[in-house]
Amino acid sequence: MAKKLNIFFSNSISSHKWGGGEKWMVTAAKGLSDRGHHVMVSGKGNSIFLSNARDKGLNIIPLNFFEDYSPFKIWHTKQILQREQVDVIVLNLKKDIRVAGIAARMANVPVIIARNGIQLFRDIWKHKKTAGLVDGIITNTKSIRDTYNQFPWMDGEKTKVIYNGISLNGAVAPMNIHKIWNIPEDHLIIVAAGRLTIQKGFDLLIEAVNQLKDNEVPFSVLIAGTGKERNKLKRQIEKNELGHRIKLIGFQHELSRVIQAADFVIMPSRHEGMPNVAMESMALGKPVFASNVNGVPELIQHRQSGYIIEKLTVDQIASAIRFGLEHHENEEIKHWGIEAKNQIANHFTLNSMLDQLESYFYTHMNQPHR
Numbered sequence: 001m002a003k004k005l006n007i008f009f010s011n012s013i014s015s016h017k018w019g020g021g022e023k024w025m026v027t028a029a030k031g032l033s034d035r036g037h038h039v040m041v042s043g044k045g046n047s048i049f050l051s052n053a054r055d056k057g058l059n060i061i062p063l064n065f066f067e068d069y070s071p072f073k074i075w076h077t078k079q080i081l082q083r084e085q086v087d088v089i090v091l092n093l094k095k096d097i098r099v100a101g102i103a104a105r106m107a108n109v110p111v112i113i114a115r116n117g118i119q120l121f122r123d124i125w126k127h128k129k130t131a132g133l134v135d136g137i138i139t140n141t142k143s144i145r146d147t148y149n150q151f152p153w154m155d156g157e158k159t160k161v162i163y164n165g166i167s168l169n170g171a172v173a174p175m176n177i178h179k180i181w182n183i184p185e186d187h188l189i190i191v192a193a194g195r196l197t198i199q200k201g202f203d204l205l206i207e208a209v210n211q212l213k214d215n216e217v218p219f220s221v222l223i224a225g226t227g228k229e230r231n232k233l234k235r236q237i238e239k240n241e242l243g244h245r246i247k248l249i250g251f252q253h254e255l256s257r258v259i260q261a262a263d264f265v266i267m268p269s270r271h272e273g274m275p276n277v278a279m280e281s282m283a284l285g286k287p288v289f290a291s292n293v294n295g296v297p298e299l300i301q302h303r304q305s306g307y308i309i310e311k312l313t314v315d316q317i318a319s320a321i322r323f324g325l326e327h328h329e330n331e332e333i334k335h336w337g338i339e340a341k342n343q344i345a346n347h348f349t350l351n352s353m354l355d356q357l358e359s360y361f362y363t364h365m366n367q368p369h370r
Contacts, residue, residue, distance in 0.1 A: 002362055006038045006085055008109075010077075010100040011092035012065040015047040019195055020276050021092055021117040022049045024140075024164060028090075030056045031165075031354045040084060042100070068098040077103035088361045090115055090138075094130050101133040111135055111364040117164075117273035118294070119144050123151045131158075135364055138357075140164050140274040141295030160360060163298075164274045165353025166283055168345060174261035175254065181222060181247050188219040188328060190321065191262040193255055193277045194269070196227030196248075201268035201291065201312065203229075203236060208268075208317035210240045217325040221246045222262070224255055260284050264324050268309065268317050269293055279348055282306065282340035287333050289320045299348075303332065305339035 009025050025041070026049070033039040038059075043050040045062030054060050061080060065073055077100050081089065088111040089104045091097050097114055104112045114120075114134045121127040121137075128151070131137065137159045139145055145159045178185055194200040202223055209221055223233070223246065230248060237246050252258050255277075259265060265281040267290040274295035278288050282299070288306040290296045300306035309320045327333055 002358075004036050004038065005032075005087045005361060005365075007032055007040070007361070008081065008084065008086045008089045008100075009039070009041045009092075010063070010089060010096040011041075011043045011049055012063075012095050012099070013043065013047065013049055013092065015044045017195075018048040018052070020164075020273060021115070022052070023276060024115070024117055025049070025090070025092065026053050026056055026058070027165075027350070028353070028357060029053065029058050031350055032357065033058060035354065035358070038084075040086075042080075063100075065095050065099045068095055069102070070099055073099050074103045074106070078107045081107040081109055087111060087365065088113065091134065094120055094127070097130050097133050101130075105133065105369070111361055112369070113138060113361075113364070115139075116144060118271065119147060121148060121151070123153075128153045135367070135369055136160055136360070138162050138360070142298060143294045144273065162353060162356045162360065163348050164276065164279060165348055165350035166276070166279055166344065167350045168283060172256045172260045172284060175257040177222065177258060177261045181220075181249060183220045183247075184218065186218055188217060188263040188325060189261070190219060190221045190264045190266050190324075191224065191259055191281075192221065192266050192268070193224040193252070193259075194267075196223075196225050196229040196233060198229060199270050199272075200225075201270050202233055204312065204314055204317055205266065205268045206233065206236050206240065206242065206246060207314040208321060209242060209246055211314065211318040212321060212325075213242075213245075215322065215325060217328070219245075219263075219321075219325055221266075222249050222258065223247070224249050224252045224258060226251045256280060256284065259286055262286060263328060264289060264321075266317075266321070267291060267296075268312065270312060272296065274299065278306075279344060283344040283348075285337035285341045287324065287336045288340065289324060291317075299343070301339070301343075304336070305343050306336055 041053040042061040042063040115138045265288045291309045291312045302308040
């Protein structure tokens with residue numbers, strides 16, 4: 001039996017931010033802990049990230065990284081890594097590499113890994129130097145791996161694709177979203193979810209809905225999430241007189257129940273890695289309409305397990321919504337949900353992700369630093 005590992009996750013994300021990368025880290029840390037590994041999670045002391053890790057029963061270590069190459073923070077982190085006899089360190093942001101990654105080198109941590117859920121490196125000297133501090137890079141899409149491998153200085157064996165994994169928890173009780181948000185019973189409901197930032201494209205979604213004001217099939221849109229663009233999106237909704245049609249419903253602790261009650265899920269993102277909301281919706285058997293970014297073509301087959309919006313324009317988003325509304329009772333769209341569930345069950349389970357992580361860590365344990 002392989003020995004259990006001491007695994008250290010470092011994520012210096014801002015205190016108020018919580019996104020796909022943070023969710024992945026907590027999920028991976030919890031899963032590896034449940035498998036018997038000794039797992040530690042570090043982040044800013046008052047961060048949502050660290051709070052969620054604590055709520056999962058994980059061992060947390062508050063570490064505040066505010067600047068790159070901080071000598072004191074590097075020394076302090078080195079002491080922790082040596083004390084805990086860390087075997088593997090998994091780093092989130094470039095700042096984590098430039099502090100905890102350097103500390104890991106100094107502490108002789110055997111395996112130093114960066115995890116990129118979105119493309120963090122570009123073909124510039126500074127990023128070449130940063131990437132050189134790690135033994136490997138885990139990413140969740142082939143598109144990011146292929147982009148990295150186009151850099152002339154990147155070792156083609158350095159980046160490993162490990163798809164995000166989610167738990168398949170079976171049936172989820174749908175929320176009565178018509179009643180809760182005062183939506184007419186004859187309306188089809190489209191759900192979008194994510195941080196309210198420009199990245200997620202909710203501004204484009206609002207404009208697309210504005211084009212469909214007179215659509216014969218009645219519908220409403222719920223946008224779940226919080227973020228700095230909330231007031232701007234609210235003003236955009238009011239300007240277009242869409243308050244009866246689009247509702248900003250804030251952060252939802254039971255998002256899966258909202259999705260389960262929806263007719264469609266839409267993801268009009270400008271960029272993503274491997275989108276969690278799309279994956280979770282597919283696992284629930286919901287038709288997903290997603291923009292053609294990064295990992296989406298690896299997740300969805302167009303008009304077989306969902307709908308890919310080829311060009312991210314207001315017209316294309318409106319066209320996708322119109323297609324869903326006009327064909328919502330067709331066998332084709334009903335079949336998407338079946339294929340979507342199969343896709344997740346076959347390629348994107350939590351157990352598969354954890355198996356690959358363990359294998360990757362053990363393989364690197366016996367190799368010199370790259």
